[in-house]
Amino acid sequence: xxxxxxxxxxxxxxxxxxxxxxxxxxxxxxxxxxxxxxxxxxxxxxxxxxxxxxxxxxxxxxxxxxxxxxxxxxxxxxxxxxxxxxxxxxxxxxxxxxxxxxxxxxxxxxxxxxxxxxxxxxxxxxxxxxxxxxxxxxxxxxxxxxxxxxxxxxxxxxxxxxxxxxxxxxxxxx
Numbered sequence: 001x002x003x004x005x006x007x008x009x010x011x012x013x014x015x016x017x018x019x020x021x022x023x024x025x026x027x028x029x030x031x032x033x034x035x036x037x038x039x040x041x042x043x044x045x046x047x048x049x050x051x052x053x054x055x056x057x058x059x060x061x062x063x064x065x066x067x068x069x070x071x072x073x074x075x076x077x078x079x080x081x082x083x084x085x086x087x088x089x090x091x092x093x094x095x096x097x098x099x100x101x102x103x104x105x106x107x108x109x110x111x112x113x114x115x116x117x118x119x120x121x122x123x124x125x126x127x128x129x130x131x132x133x134x135x136x137x138x139x140x141x142x143x144x145x146x147x148x149x150x151x152x153x154x155x156x157x158x159x160x161x162x163x164x165x166x167x168x169x170x171x172x173x174x
Contacts (some may be wrong), residue, residue: 005061005062006061006063007059007060007063007087007090008057008058008059008060009058009087010056010057010058011055011056011058012050012054012056013053013054013074014052014053015052015053016076016077017074017075017076018054018074018075018135019072019075020042020043020045020073020075020135021042021043021045021058021070021071021073022040022042022043022070022071022073023040023041023042023043023060023069023070024038024039024040024068024069024070024071024168025038025039025040025041026038027039038167038168039168040071040128040167040168042128042137043058043060044058044059044061045058045059046059060087063087067087067089068086068087068088069084069085069086070084070086070087070092071083071084071166071168072084072085073130073164073166075130075132075135080132080164082166105162105163105165106129106157106163106164106165107161107162107163108157108159109159109160110159111156111157111158111159112156112157112159127165127166127167128165128166128167129155129157130163130164131161131163131164132162138155138156138157138163139155140154140155141153141154141155141156
């Protein structure tokens with residue numbers, strides 16, 4: 001069994017709602033030339049049923065001493081609620097300071113590839129594409145770009161299906 005060193009917190013989803021949470025990672029200055037300013041990382045969780053409700057315990061591995069910025073995505077029937085939050089001093093707070101999040105609904109009537117990005121070994125990336133029915137991430141297909149000799153990834157999207165995507169942007173990027 002894999003053990004996670006860090007912090008945890010729980011939320012309860014009502015019937016028909018499925019919440020997932022992402023940690024926002026800010027890239028160190030020395031790597032900004034080669035990587036995006038922000039990447040996102042989905043938090044692992046354990047789930048238990050309590051009647052019609054689902055209690056989820058989320059885990060943050062190796063949390064920063066200065067706190068963690070989080071994105072809460074609650075998927076319901078035909079909608080997604082986006083909340084920003086912070087883990088600070090062992091408490092979760094809904095953030096009052098805005099963190100710019102760009103999100104879209106993606107839909108195509110033919111199979112398509114979306115958003116080429118540089119591969120990182122931990123698969124942290126600036127954009128995440130989610131199947132709203134299952135709340136699972138669309139995993140990228142990796143390939144070698146012969147022009148740049150770099151490993152890159154693309155997400156393949158199925159036809160006649162909607163997807164939810166989001167990325168963290170800097171205020172100066174908008």
